[in-house]
Amino acid sequence: MKILILQNQGFLNSQGGTEKMASFYANSFSKLGHEVVIATNDPKDGKPIFSLDQKVRLVNLFHEGMDTIELEQPYTYKGRNPFRWIYFKAKKKGQKWRNASLMRKRGLKNRDEVFLHNLQSRSKVWKPFFEQEKPDIILSMSIATLLEITYSDAVAFPIINTVHGRPDYDYTDILWYRSEQEMKLLKESYSKLDAVQVFFDNYKAFLPDNFKGLARAIPNPIPQMDDLEIVDHLKTKERYRIVHIGSLINAGKQQELAIQAFSELAEQFPNWDLWLWGEGVDKAYLEERIASLKLKDRVFLAGFTDKPMEKLQEADIFVFPSKYEGFGLALGEAMTVGLPAIGLKDCSGVNELIQHEKSGFLAADGQEFKAYLGMLMGDRQLRDRLGKEAHEQMKAYKDSLVIAQWEDFMDMVVKDHQKT
Structure with missing residues (x-):
């Protein structure tokens, strides 16, 4: 079978979850004997962060003649430092002025028209590429990719779209602003x-009513840890670690909630620290919050790590206070190494992976989050019991089991497409 895996932008130079999964699918399908091509349409030069099997072909369809307009993305500073506030306020005004000037020069009135202009330009490269490659099946890695490849013309080859969050996050404005035009498209x-x-399975209820195709629940694979290598919670240590891994984007990942909960427990548990791994736009803001709580020697923004499993094995508790998630791969990785985890009960994905009071805790709010964190910090037997159960639960997400589901699903979709 010839498989095209498409990610319109972001595949090059990025270590995000979508890029990680695209590489995993490509390598796994290639090793099973399929011909695999990863295609992107990215104006950036670069290379994949995650290694690819030597048989996997990577194609970037973007060319300098493509007429696209890149607007600057203004950042709203949320901290309390007056000098930073003035700096970011001035910077934001400059970005808005440059964006408005660029749109005037191109005869475009607003961001909606820029969005449509770019979509029309970028979508033109895909149909000739499909006709040249003649794939058996296409895997779209995002709704933005799907929109781009289907905007100009109908695609003659079967398409499976991979939904990385709850489906309605992709086509509504629940999480962030989207115009009526964008949501309609x-x-x-x-x-x-x-x-x-x-x-x-429960994500199927959030698909739009105009979708008439096949739907299958297939989870992300989670790296497996040997039973003898998981965290030993009964071992005495000089210092204990609470860990979080994720992009420092407080609106979604809500690291501030974890920092606040820890600050209220820090005096009671003087030999515990909080480590936050990741980079993001809210790093400066979180640094200010840590400093204001006088926790600079107890809470650490540790930056990016390319060895997340090692960092998790050094930990004792995993905190994941996200407002929303699709799957929560970092959470799954923490659970497979035997860490008890705390998340929020209303967070999609998180409330599927954590079984409350069996493999971790699901909190209703910040106060419950703090209470559960304190329970875990003070009870190694509880950490041991929940951590072992978390490890066992993650065995259902072994990569070979996930790929077997994908193979079956792709065969079904190809056969169904041939009937029509």
């Missing part, structure tokens, strides 16, 4: 799909 793209892969 995103929702319409579902009508051109043969199939959708979601992470959990």
Whole structure:
């Protein structure tokens, strides 16, 4: 089978979850004997961060003649430092002025028109590419990719879209601003799909009503840890670690909630520290919050790590206070090494992986989050019991089991497409 894996932008130079999964799928399918091509349409030069099997071919369809307009993305500073506030306020005004000037020069009135202009330009490269490659199946790695490949023309080859969050996050403005035009176009793209892969069965209820294809729940794979290598919670240590791994984007990942909870417990548990691994736009803001709580020697923004499993094995508790998630791969990785985890009960994905009071805790709010954190910090037997159960639960996400589900699903979609 010839498989095209598409990610319109972001695959090059990025270590995000989507890029990680695209590389995993490509390598796994290639090793099973399939011909695999990863295609992107990215204006950046670069290379994949995650290694690819030597048989996997990577193609970037973007060319300098493509007429696209890149607007600057203003950042709203949320901290209390007056000098930084003035700096970011001035910077934001400059970005808005440059964006407005660029749109005037191109005869465009607003961001909606820029969005449509770029979509029309970028979508033109895909149909000739498909006709040249003649794939058996196409895997779209995002709704933005799906929109781009289906905007100009119907695609003659079967398409499966991989949904990395709850489906309605992709075509509504629940999480962030989207114009009526953008939401309409995103929702319409579902009508051109043969199939959708979601992470959990209950996500199917959030697919748009115009989707008429096949839907299958297939989770992300989670790296497996040997039973003898998981965290030993009964071992006495001089210092204990609470760990979080994720992008420093407080609106979604809510690291501030974990920092606040820890600050209220720090005096009671003087031999515990909080380590936050990751980079992001809110790093400076979180640094200020840590300093204001006088926790600079107890809470650490440790930056990016390319060895997350090692960092997790050094930990004792995993905190994951996200407001929303699709799957929560970092959470799954923490659980497989035997860490008890705390998340929020209303967070999609998190409330699927953590079984409350069996493999961790699901908190209703910040106060419950703090209470559960304190319980775990003070009880190594509880950490041991929940951590071992978390490790056992993650065995259902072994990569070979996940790929077997994918093979079966792709065969089904190809056969169904051939009937029509």
